[in-house]
Amino acid sequence: MIEKNQIIHGREDEMEQKIQEKSDIYNEGIELMYGISDKPKLSLQILLGLQHIFAAFGGIIVVPLVISSALGFDAKTSTALMSATILAAGIATFIQAKGIGPIGSRVACIMGTDFTFVSPAISVGSIAGLPGIFGATILGALIEVILSFFIKPLMKLFPPLVTGTVVCIIGLTLIPVSIDWAAGGTGAADYGSVLNISIALFVMIFTLLLNHYAKGITSTASILIGMVFGYIICIPLGMVDFSVVKEASWISIPKIFGYGIDFNLKYLIPFIPAYLVATIETVGCLKAICQVSGIKDDDEIIGRGVLSDGVGSMIAGAVGTFPNTSFSQNVGVIPLTKVASRYVAIMAGIILIILGFLPKFAALINIMPQPVLGGGGIVMFGTVAAAGIQTLSKVKITNRNLLIIASSIGLGLGVTFRPEILSSLPIGISMIFSSGISTGTITALVLNIVLKEK
Numbered sequence: 001m002i003e004k005n006q007i008i009h010g011r012e013d014e015m016e017q018k019i020q021e022k023s024d025i026y027n028e029g030i031e032l033m034y035g036i037s038d039k040p041k042l043s044l045q046i047l048l049g050l051q052h053i054f055a056a057f058g059g060i061i062v063v064p065l066v067i068s069s070a071l072g073f074d075a076k077t078s079t080a081l082m083s084a085t086i087l088a089a090g091i092a093t094f095i096q097a098k099g100i101g102p103i104g105s106r107v108a109c110i111m112g113t114d115f116t117f118v119s120p121a122i123s124v125g126s127i128a129g130l131p132g133i134f135g136a137t138i139l140g141a142l143i144e145v146i147l148s149f150f151i152k153p154l155m156k157l158f159p160p161l162v163t164g165t166v167v168c169i170i171g172l173t174l175i176p177v178s179i180d181w182a183a184g185g186t187g188a189a190d191y192g193s194v195l196n197i198s199i200a201l202f203v204m205i206f207t208l209l210l211n212h213y214a215k216g217i218t219s220t221a222s223i224l225i226g227m228v229f230g231y232i233i234c235i236p237l238g239m240v241d242f243s244v245v246k247e248a249s250w251i252s253i254p255k256i257f258g259y260g261i262d263f264n265l266k267y268l269i270p271f272i273p274a275y276l277v278a279t280i281e282t283v284g285c286l287k288a289i290c291q292v293s294g295i296k297d298d299d300e301i302i303g304r305g306v307l308s309d310g311v312g313s314m315i316a317g318a319v320g321t322f323p324n325t326s327f328s329q330n331v332g333v334i335p336l337t338k339v340a341s342r343y344v345a346i347m348a349g350i351i352l353i354i355l356g357f358l359p360k361f362a363a364l365i366n367i368m369p370q371p372v373l374g375g376g377g378i379v380m381f382g383t384v385a386a387a388g389i390q391t392l393s394k395v396k397i398t399n400r401n402l403l404i405i406a407s408s409i410g411l412g413l414g415v416t417f418r419p420e421i422l423s424s425l426p427i428g429i430s431m432i433f434s435s436g437i438s439t440g441t442i443t444a445l446v447l448n449i450v451l452k453e454k
Helices: 002-021 042-071 075-098 115-155 160-183 194-213 222-234 243-247 271-293 299-319 333-337 342-357 359-366 370-392 399-417 427-432 436-450
Strands: none
Touching (some): 042 075, 042 115, 042 222, 042 370, 075 299, 115 299, 160 271, 160 370, 160 436, 194 222, 194 370, 243 359, 271 299, 333 370
């Protein structure tokens, strides 16, 4: 047993050394305060971990809310799904950032469920209920697990031209999300009101000033501080409803297979395109994280990350929620705070796990006004797009390369702005291209192969 542990620890040390050797390769434009393997003090880890959670929380909880609403679940079931989603996101984040053997990229990657899985979940849930969804979630995760072992040939398809374009698309396609947040949230009665926009602008400007002019922890935690200040300002303005917090229970323990499980291959079919999209997006997201973290991405890091994606989704299905994947919106936190430490992501995972058992505290974050999120989101997502532009600036802009960049960004943004263009396509095809990130990535990959250099 001792020898086995020594072997395991030896392999982990070897992986750690490899990561260190890959440092400072892409980090020409950003001077990081904490590199990927640097370990800030515990208080700073907690603070920066909360910052990542603030950035991701809206995305984490909105999926179970949408699915619950579409399938007509009662309040008790909806609350249970939300708690399980937060718990699964925490476990998946911890595994991804910490690494367990060959599982986990060991970079600052935040995990959570994604809108990609909303359509197949509703489709299966309307027929087979939650047992069918969870069964398809676990079976579908095997697709990512299998694909993770074939990342090396896939990585050859991601030269700087494609990587830079994908990173740029990730940022650009997320900006409309932050604008909707800034306006008050999609469907809000006061969408685009002066009050909402004013709060979003305040948070944005306050965050920018802190990040640029402040020093030390104040600059590093500028996003969190900006959001907290925005949150506090919204309370006397009557924009925060604490009744949700009051109604939430203190402790909730998700049950393993609590709703039952139904493994049926016909329920798996709608999930297959979604998992393919998730794999593509994870590859792009991890490459973006490596870039802004100052390390060289390779097939080993990406492969372990995709494998962790699959394992995280299996765990999610077991605890009673929907598939997990990497959160692209958190990429922007790294260059903005100049902190790429994976220990911060590990702490974020631990906090999410705790919140998964404490619905009342989760509700406190959940009721954060949308304009506050929007103010921080605009800066974060814009930063991701800028990182992609930085990579593209090092690529020779020939006519061929210009065509690839233009077509990929054009189609990626086109699908983002006008998703209804896919409404008449078969559900399998429309699902693959429903995300602007997946559309732009696939376009860049195909054109890079098809269009030969003259």
